[in-house]
Amino acid sequence: MKTRVCYEIIGPLAFLSHLEIMRLWQRASLRAGLPIAWSNGFNPRPKISLGPARNVGVEGHREYLDMEFREEIAGDDVKERLNAILPEGIRVLSLRTLPPGTKMLEAVINEAHYQITFGGGAPPDLKEKIASFLAAEHCPYLRESPKGKKELDLRSFVLAIDAGESGFALAVRAGQGGSLRVAELLTVLGYWDIIEDIKIERTGLFVSEGTERTAP
Amino acid sequence: MRENHYVPVGKYLRRVTRPGRYVGREWNIPDKDFAGADVQMAMAFPDLYEVGMSHLGLRVLYEVVNGLPYAAMERVMAPAPDLEALLRADRAPLFTLETNRAVGDFDLLGFSLQYELCATNVLNILDLSGIPLRAENRDERHPIVIGGGPCVYNPEPFAPFFDVFLIGEGEEALPELLTLYRETRPGKSKAARAAFLKELAGRKGFYVPSLYEEKNGAVTPRDGAAPVVVRKRYIADLDNVSFPRKPLVPHTEIVHDRGVIELFRGCVRGCRFCQAGMIYRPRREKSVPTLLADADAVIASSGYDELGLLSLSTMDYSGIDPLVTTLTERYSGRGVSLSLPSLRMDAFSVELAQKVQKVRKGTLTLAPEAGSQRMRDIINKNINEDDIVSTAAAAFANGFRNLKFYMMIGLPHETDADIDAIRELLLKVKRSVGRGLNLGVSIGTFVPKAQTPFQWYGQEGEESVRGKQRALKSWAKGQKGIRLSYHDFETSFLEAVIARGDRRVADVIERVFTLGARLDGWSEYFRYDLWQRALAETGVDGVFYASRRFDDDAVLPWSHISCGVSREFLLREKNKAVAAAVTPHCYDDVCSGCGIGCRKAGEKK
Numbered sequence: 049m050k051t052r053v054c055y056e057i058i059g060p061l062a063f064l065s066h067l068e069i070m071r072l073w074q075r076a077s078l079r080a081g082l083p084i085a086w087s088n089g090f091n092p093r094p095k096i097s098l099g100p101a102r103n104v105g106v107e108g109h110r111e112y113l114d115m116e117f118r119e120e121i122a123g124d125d126v127k128e129r130l131n132a133i134l135p136e137g138i139r140v141l142s143l144r145t146l147p148p149g150t151k152m153l154e155a156v157i158n159e160a161h162y163q164i165t166f167g168g169g170a171p172p173d174l175k176e177k178i179a180s181f182l183a184a185e186h187c188p189y190l191r192e193s194p195k196g197k198k199e200l201d202l203r204s205f206v207l208a209i210d211a212g213e214s215g216f217a218l219a220v221r222a223g224q225g226g227s228l229r230v231a232e233l234l235t236v237l238g239y240w241d242i243i244e245d246i247k248i249e250r251t252g253l254f255v256s257e258g259t260e261r262t263a264p
Numbered sequence: 265m266r267e268n269h270y271v272p273v274g275k276y277l278r279r280v281t282r283p284g285r286y287v288g289r290e291w292n293i294p295d296k297d298f299a300g301a302d303v304q305m306a307m308a309f310p311d312l313y314e315v316g317m318s319h320l321g322l323r324v325l326y327e328v329v330n331g332l333p334y335a336a337m338e339r340v341m342a343p344a345p346d347l348e349a350l351l352r353a354d355r356a357p358l359f360t361l362e363t364n365r366a367v368g369d370f371d372l373l374g375f376s377l378q379y380e381l382c383a384t385n386v387l388n389i390l391d392l393s394g395i396p397l398r399a400e401n402r403d404e405r406h407p408i409v410i411g412g413g414p415c416v417y418n419p420e421p422f423a424p425f426f427d428v429f430l431i432g433e434g435e436e437a438l439p440e441l442l443t444l445y446r447e448t449r450p451g452k453s454k455a456a457r458a459a460f461l462k463e464l465a466g467r468k469g470f471y472v473p474s475l476y477e478e479k480n481g482a483v484t485p486r487d488g489a490a491p492v493v494v495r496k497r498y499i500a501d502l503d504n505v506s507f508p509r510k511p512l513v514p515h516t517e518i519v520h521d522r523g524v525i526e527l528f529r530g531c532v533r534g535c536r537f538c539q540a541g542m543i544y545r546p547r548r549e550k551s552v553p554t555l556l557a558d559a560d561a562v563i564a565s566s567g568y569d570e571l572g573l574l575s576l577s578t579m580d581y582s583g584i585d586p587l588v589t590t591l592t593e594r595y596s597g598r599g600v601s602l603s604l605p606s607l608r609m610d611a612f613s614v615e616l617a618q619k620v621q622k623v624r625k626g627t628l629t630l631a632p633e634a635g636s637q638r639m640r641d642i643i644n645k646n647i648n649e650d651d652i653v654s655t656a657a658a659a660f661a662n663g664f665r666n667l668k669f670y671m672m673i674g675l676p677h678e679t680d681a682d683i684d685a686i687r688e689l690l691l692k693v694k695r696s697v698g699r700g701l702n703l704g705v706s707i708g709t710f711v712p713k714a715q716t717p718f719q720w721y722g723q724e725g726e727e728s729v730r731g732k733q734r735a736l737k738s739w740a741k742g743q744k745g746i747r748l749s750y751h752d753f754e755t756s757f758l759e760a761v762i763a764r765g766d767r768r769v770a771d772v773i774e775r776v777f778t779l780g781a782r783l784d785g786w787s788e789y790f791r792y793d794l795w796q797r798a799l800a801e802t803g804v805d806g807v808f809y810a811s812r813r814f815d816d817d818a819v820l821p822w823s824h825i826s827c828g829v830s831r832e833f834l835l836r837e838k839n840k841a842v843a844a845a846v847t848p849h850c851y852d853d854v855c856s857g858c859g860i861g862c863r864k865a866g867e868k869k
Contacts, residue, residue, distance in 0.1 A: 060274065061515070063283035068515050075513060075567030078599075079291070086599055094599075105278045133567075135291045135515075244275050 049117045050146040051126060052153075052264070058107045061137035066101040072138070073098070073113060080129040085116040099153040099253060099264070100160070100222055103229045107249045112153050112264055114146065157264055159207065159254040160222035162230055165215040167245030175211045177237050182209060189232055202228050202236055215247075222253070268299060269366040271359035280346045284516030285313035288361035291513040292565060294330045298363050301336035303446050305329060306360050306370040306407070308340045310377070310385035311785065316341040317512070318520040320574060321413065321434075322376050327508040328435050335442045338362040338370075342385040343392070345782060345789065351392060358392035367393035371451060372442075373407040377415035377422065380762035381755065381784040386411075386425060387777040397774060399427045399474060404457050408450060410441070416471070417543050418714035418822040420483065421762045421769035423473035428464055431825060432496030433529075435505045437469045465490040469497035471825065478767055482819040495826045496543070502529065502550045509561035513568070522570035522603060523562040525555050527587070531576040532850045534858075535633070536644045536841050537675065539713035540576055542834075543827040546862030547850070552583040552590075559591060563600055571595070572603045579608035579616065588616055606631050606670070607659070609651040614658040621664075627704070628659050631670040635685030641844040642677055644837070649689065653696050660697045667703050669693075673732045674710040674724035674756075676841065683732050687739055690746055705748045707736060709756035713763050714822040715829065717837035722811035723760040729753050754792040758784070760810035766821040769809060771802045830859030 057069070064072065074094045077084045086092040095116035102108050115126075123143040130140045181187060187203035205228040207219040220227055230248045234240040254261045277283035298304070307325060309316030316322060322339070329337035338360035343351065351358065357366035367373060367389070375386055387397055390409070396402050399409065411422055412430040419429045430437050441464060450460035465472040466489045475490040476483050485492060499505050511523060530547035531540065550558075559571055571591070575581060591602055602620045606629040607613045617628055632652045634640045640647060656667055671686055686707075694701060709729055712718045733750050740748035762769055776798035783789035799806045814820055816835055833856070840847060848854050850862075 059289075060277065060283075060287035061289060063277045063287050064515050065284065068284050068517070071517070072515055074569075075291075077567070078569065079565065079567030081564075092599055104283065133291070135289050135293075137289055 049120050050148075050150065051115050051117065051121075051123065052144050052146050052150075053113050053115060053126075053130075053140055054142045054263075055111050055113070055138060055140050056107075056109050057102075057111060057138045058109075059137040061135065062102070062107040063105050065104055066098065070096065070098055072135075073115075076130060076134055077115065079133045080126075082115075082126060082129060083118045083121060085118050097152060097154070100157055100227070102250055103231065103248075105248065106162075106230065107247070109249060110141070110252045110263070111250070112157075112253060114153060153264055154224065156223075156255045157253045158221060158223040158225075159256040159261065160220050160227065160250060161252040161254070162218040162220070163215065163249045163251050164218060164230060164234070165247040165249070166239075166243060167247065168243070170211065170213060170215055171239060171243070174216065174237075178209050178211050178216060181233075181237065182206070187236060189228075189236060191232065200226075200228065200232075202233055206233075217251075268369050269357060271356055271364050271366060273359060273364050276347060276350045276356075279350055280344065282344070282516055284514075285341070285344070286347065286361065287515060288364070290515060291567075292510045293362060293512060296330060296336060298336045298338055299365065302334040303336075303372070303442050304370045305335065305337045305372040305374060305442065306340050306367045307337050307374045308342075308367070308376070308386075308389050310342050310375055310382040310389060311379075312344060312783070313341045313514070314516065314518040316376075317514045317518045319376065319378065320508075320524055320526060321378075323508045323511055324506075325374070325376075325434050325438060326512070327506050329438060329442065331506055332439060332442065334446055335439075337374075338365070340367050340389065342382075342389060342783065348388070348392065348782070357394055358389060368395055368407065370407045371445060372410060374410045374412065374438075375426075377411050377413040379785060380415060380421075380759045382415075383422065383762060383773045384777045384781045384784055386422070387774065388782055390425065391777075397777075398424050400424070402427070403454050404451050408445070408457070408460070414539060414543060415762075417539065417825055417827055418763060418765070419471060419473065419825065420478075420767045420821050421765040421773060423767055424770045425773075426473060428461060429471040429473070430497070431469050431471055431494055432827075433498045435499050437497040440467065441470070462487065462489045468495055470494070476824065480819075481766070481821065483766075483821070483824045493824055493826050496828055498529075498546075498828070499548070502526075502548050503554045507558055509558055510565040511562055511568075513566050520572065522572045523559075523566050523568035524572040524574045525558045525562060526550065527555060527573055527575040527578055527581040527584075529575070530862075532580055533577055533646065534644055534837070534847055534849060534856065536642070536717040536837055537633075537672070537710060537712075539716050542715050542829050542858075544576065545827070545829055545858060545860040549582060552587050555583075555587055556590060560594075563595070569599050570601050570603055572605075574605070577606075577608065578604055579613045584616065588619060592619055605629070607655065609647050609655040611654070611658060614655060614662060617659065617664070618662045626664075627666040627668050628664045629668040629670065630655060632689065633670060633672050634675065634682065635671065635687070635689045636682045638844050639675060639678060639682045639685070641846050642841045643672075643675060644841070644846050646846055646849060649692070652689065653692055656693045657696050660701055665700055665702055667693075667701065669703065669705045670708065671705060672708045672710050673736075673750075674729050676710075676712075676718055676721045677844075678724070683735060686736065690743070694743070694745060701745050703746045705740070705746060707733065707748060707750035709733075709751055709753060711756055711760045711763055714820070715825075715827045715834070717834045717841060719820065719822075719834065720814045720816065720818075720838055722813045723757070723764075725807075725811060726753055726757065729756075752787070752790075754795075755784070755790065757806065757810055758795055761806045764812070764821070765809045768802075768804055772798050772804050772806075775802050828860045833858040 084094040099112040210217045416429045450457040464470040471494040475487040528549040779794045
């Protein structure tokens with residue numbers, strides 16, 4: 049039996065890496081005493097698969113993961129048992145049982161929404177900068193990581209930006225085609241290195257087809 | 265009560281690597297009002313988070329203090345250089361993981377001193393907390409700075425930086441100190457602080473360095489309240505002392521990332537080079553029922569899928585077979601595996617390892633320490649070549665393809681023939697095992713430690729050690745299936761300078777810290793050039809401290825500290841080493857008379 053868990057992660061725990069979050073859930077599932085299914089092989093692990101990675105420091109308000117159980121178990125029970133043993137900052141919001149054959153989260157999620165909030169209010173030139181970013185056809189960016197350098201077009205990922213009083217809402221393409229990091233966009237806009245107090249929240253992950261947008 | 269300064273940690277997390285080290289909020293943090301407790305202690309582990317959280321002692325004290333209704337303990341670790349730079353640029357203080365409060369705001373600050381080269385991290389934590397490095401410059405506004413752990417068996421190189429050392433185990437002594445703090449409130453005036461320290465000095469296990477002075481190499485009290493010899497504290501009955509059954513579960517991967525139970529303290533082996541084997545005496549076992557209850561609670565409350573059975577020589581636990589059998593039965597269907605530290609070299613141990621690791625055949629570790637029988641007798645290892653070779657062969661036959669050997673060079677009375685014997689031993693193991701063996705060999709350089717039979721010896725000189733390292737390394741290059749690694753001589757040398765030093769070595773530590781030395785135990789951060797400069801600038805002769813030998817009747821820099829093992833025993837063992845004579849392990853009724861008095865302590869079977 050497979051269950052899809054929708055959870056939130058806020059505060060300092062948002063600084064954990066994807067791998068650390070995975071370990072957190074594996075241990076939480078064992079701690080909760082849930083009848084979790086184990087992977088086969090040399091080094092068995094609880095069968096948990098996470099949705100698309102968040103970047104370190106980004107809070108998540110509707111994140112997803114799939115858990116596989118050895119036996120049927122009531123959803124409310126799972127939620128209660130997990131919330132009783134999850135550390136401060138991470139919380140299960142809802143669960144649903146997945147029909148057989150449901151595709152992996154990684155395979156279906158293709159859109160992510162973010163809210164970016166500047167602690168001191170939006171910079172005066174925010175709207176102007178966003179307008180020129182959106183007006184441009186391309187926005188080249190060189191991503192450097194331990195694995196090497198990669199040339200990206202940040203503009204190609206952005207679906208919409210909506211600037212407000214204290215920051216902006218952002219919709220991007222996500223999933224298997226890759227995505228941008230909000231910090232990269234903020235770097236290109238010229239804010240990342242000069243403004244200390246910036247809060248980034250991932251507000252939702254979606255499966256988007258044409259004009260239709262659904263939660264996974 | 266002092267004012268509380270909170271550090272806005274979030275803005276730093278975004279700019280550091282592995283922010284998971286600093287986020288806190290681990291599962292099983294006790295639900296208590298840390299900031300509201302009557303007596304507040306910050307407990308520092310002077311190394312990175314992943315090392316500090318791997319240390320059981322820290323977790324034990326955390327459990328004990330947070331179990332007290334009137335006290336609270338929060339943790340702080342050494343920051344990595346990137347966080348340190350951000351804090352210094354902002355003039356922001358170092359903070360605790362539980363509440364992100366400034367460490368300097370606490371009533372007390374403890375340090376776990378596990379390794380000599382953590383010394384600069386101690387000073388860095390003090391400095392980043394705004395606490396004067398030297399105890400003489402502190403007053404009632406500053407936390408009382410306490411040191412504990414194996415390094416305090418020669419506390420002198422650390423002495424000027426500490427208000428008090430706790431010698432021995434802390435489960436009873438630390439609450440005693442905290443109670444005294446609560447009753448006397450040393451934070452109210454300079455006089456109250458001095459009176460508090462003086463009162464402590466009169467109690468067993470507390471060494472207050474400011475009440476002692478050095479004259480002609482002897483550290484002696486200069487106050488009637490302070491004893492001539494400070495004796496260690498230890499817990500008589502481990503079944504009746506609290507153990508962290510709800511361990512903190514770190515979010516970021518740590519070095520020993522598993523649940524642990526502690527089978528016993530002390531060791532019956534009596535290896536003459538081993539400080540742990542002396543200072544943790546007597547051997548005190550926990551009962552099998554207690555350990556099973558510990559194990560169940562640890563696994564259930566943590567969600568760990570691995571349980572480590574911890575002790576100095578785990579296989580020597582008298583109930584090891586029933587314990588491992590029961591744990592294996594209980595956990596094998598639940599995806600929880602057991603892990604054993606190094607293996608005793610006999611057939612029983614291989615059988616046990618086989619039982620424990622049915623599926624995951626990890627690396628098995630053996631510690632023959634020396635290549636020749638003569639040298640193994642000198643160090644009192646009490647095993648012969650057959651034991652080593654047949655254990656390795658049995659392990660291989662049972663499917664363990666990866667073996668690790670711990671060997672040492674630079675031991676007392678070592679000759680070239682003993683180095684040749686290391687090669688011969690490794691070859692013999694390889695030949696008797698057959699194809700497909702991966703043998704990792706770690707060659708350590710011996711550091712003569714305080715409170716051991718070898719404390720009178722000096723460390724072997726650089727040229728000679730390097731020559732032996734080179735010879736072994738070039739030989740191993742041509743050997744298929746054998747990988748050889750050794751520790752840098754520089755690190756072992758500085759370890760010896762501090763382990764064998766006196767108060768003058770503190771000047772070197774302070775100087776090298778000022779020059780920028782940090783995290784010296786990490787090869788990527790270690791700067792030997794800074795240490796050389798600090799030695800030169802302070803005029804301290806490092807080679808003198810590392811390599812000096814003491815006469816049998818000399819007063820040692822640590823003669824005022826006692827781990828309970830008598831000087832006479834240590835000397836007797838040293839003289840037996842000279843004759844390559846062995847002392848049997850203290851099993852059964854064979855007592856070698858070390859002076860710890862374990863018959864009185866009530867050893868259990």
